Amino acid sequence: MDPRTSAQDVMRCDLCETAVVQMHCDTCLVNLCKACVGEHFSADLSKPHKIVHFKDKKSTLIHPRCTSHEEEMCDMFCTHCDVSICSICLASDQHLGHKLARVLEIRDKKRDKLVKKQTELKEKIYPNYQDIASDVQIRMSQLEKEYGDLSTAITKHGEDWHREIDKLVKKLKAEVDEMKNTQLQTLQKHLDEINKTMSDIKDEINSVDSVLESTDISSLFSLPSTLDRYTNLPRKITVTIPKFILKKLQADQLFSLKTISIKSDKHGYSMKTTQKSPEAGSSPPVKQLLDQPETVTTIDTGYDRLYNVACLSDEKIWTSGNDSIMKLYSINQGSLLKSITTKSGNMPYDIAVTKSGDLVHTDYYGDRTVNIVKNEKIKKVIRLRTWRPRGVCSTSSGDLLVIMYSDDGKQTKVVRYSGSTEKQTIQFDYKGKPLYSSDGYYRYITENRNLDICVSDYGARAVVVVNQAGKLRFRYTGHTPAPMNKPFSPLRITTDSQSHILTDDDNNHCVHIIDQDGQFLRYIDCGLSYPQGLCIDTNDNLFVAQLFKAQVKKIKYLQ
Incomplete structure (x- = not known):
């Protein structure tokens, strides 16, 4: 187990690996005991070593390393080439005539921009997204309610149609019963007339039988000549049953839904700001x-x-x-x-x-x-x-x-x-x-x-x-x-x-x-x-x- 990194031991010096860490080189990112500070300085005199107490490490800004000279740290920045440069690069002709600035100056400008952007994200953009999310949730709730109302309306409309259909069926059945009774009464009256005529014919037959069997000739002469009236048969009454006509009507002809519309408007939301700005008219004025x-x-x-x-x-x-x-x-x-x-x-x-x-x-x-x-x-x-x-x-x-x-x-x-x-x-x-x-x-x-x-x-x-x-x-x-x-x-x-x-x-x-x-x-x-x-x-x-x-x-x- 490495004594420098063991969780059961204190931090040890990176040079002697035995003494407890007390100091830190922010330039080289090395942990040191007090005894090894001098040795660390003398090991590389070309660097501006910054020694701080271990608890204050990383308080010094770490400059970027030069991309051309890996061992060198960069103090300057070439805005023309958009690259950090070290003292060796600066001494060469590579960036001659270019606009130069200190790395810390460029860092401060970038940091200021980043802080402004972060502030904008925190105080303006993120709250706007929160408002938009809230707006979407509200519209989702409204959508739930409106679709519920729509379903209720459809159910009610269906019940209304059922009632109308029930009324129509009841009316048609009543008309059928009335037609049936009318035709049955007509046929029954006709049947009664036929039955009465049949009774009369039987009486005539019996009368004729009596005359034929009688020995009294005068009864034959006195028989009325009414038999011919039965030779004309009664009229025939024909009835027709009403035909049930089913009108072809599709269910969606009773009621239907219009096609839904889901639009994505790139400019639907605008950034809220405390500054007043003129309204942008994206839609043309209505003309009649x-x-x-x-x-x-x-x-x-x-x-x-x-x-x-x-x-x-x-x-x-x-x-x-x-x-x-x-x-x-x-x-x-x-x-x-x-x-x-x-x-x-x-x-x-x-x-x-x-x-x-x-x-x-x-x-x-x-x-x-x-x-x-x-x-x-x-x-x-x-x-x-x-x-x-x-x-x-x-x-x-x-x-x-x-x-x-x-x-x-x-x-x-x-x-x-x-x-x-x-x-x-x-x-x-x-x-x-x-x-x-x-x-x-x-x-x-x-x-x-x-x-x-x-x-x-x-x-x-x-x-x-x-x-x-x-x-x-x-x-x-x-x-x-x-x-x-x-x-x-x-x-x-x-x-x-x-x-x-x-x-x-x-x-x-x-x-x-x-x-x-x-x-x-x-x-x-x-x-x-x-x-x-x-x-x-x-x-x-x-x-x-x-x-x-x-x-x-x-x-x-x-x-």
């Missing part, structure tokens, strides 16, 4: 629909046919039509500001503007690419092989959503790209059935404020909306009566700050407005003629491209 939308201005574009419009800003819009030129117009002046020609010479199928203000267009008819225009130079971002890109939009996160059509004409899908990298594919519902039609009709795409992905599927005559994960939320198939009473034919699609979804309907020369859950709100017509492209500026003004007039209408529809 105007009773009557109004046209603000009209811009002539000069195309033979105008297909697309995309807002660059509140003052400028990009347009494209039935040629290879994409044109930028001033909204207020109505003047042409810039023209860009596609590389392939084909007309763009769709155009969009990214968050950074770059123009994006798809080349469906040519080289199957998605292109971006930066500084008037066109760069191919995505190139497809067995698919052709159709509609495109830029998302709030900066991704591109592209709806595309397979070369074999059998498939349609939505693909999310980050730059040129494919991140997500949306094609089928949870049953494995296609979400989108696979014919050759038009399809365009946009992202809603709630991150839903909205597709106008002309072939299916529907707006198909899935959530960010690609799960089907709803299909909107139009509203009746339509302005022209023609089938719903959605082409382009856009959304506004209120999460409204707007889609044009060229059959009915109008724009449909639905809410984020697919409920119809109203039509916008404003004298529209074959509406095609749609976009919304930051003030929620609607821009509509008119196909044959080749005009863009700016329409105000929100207050």
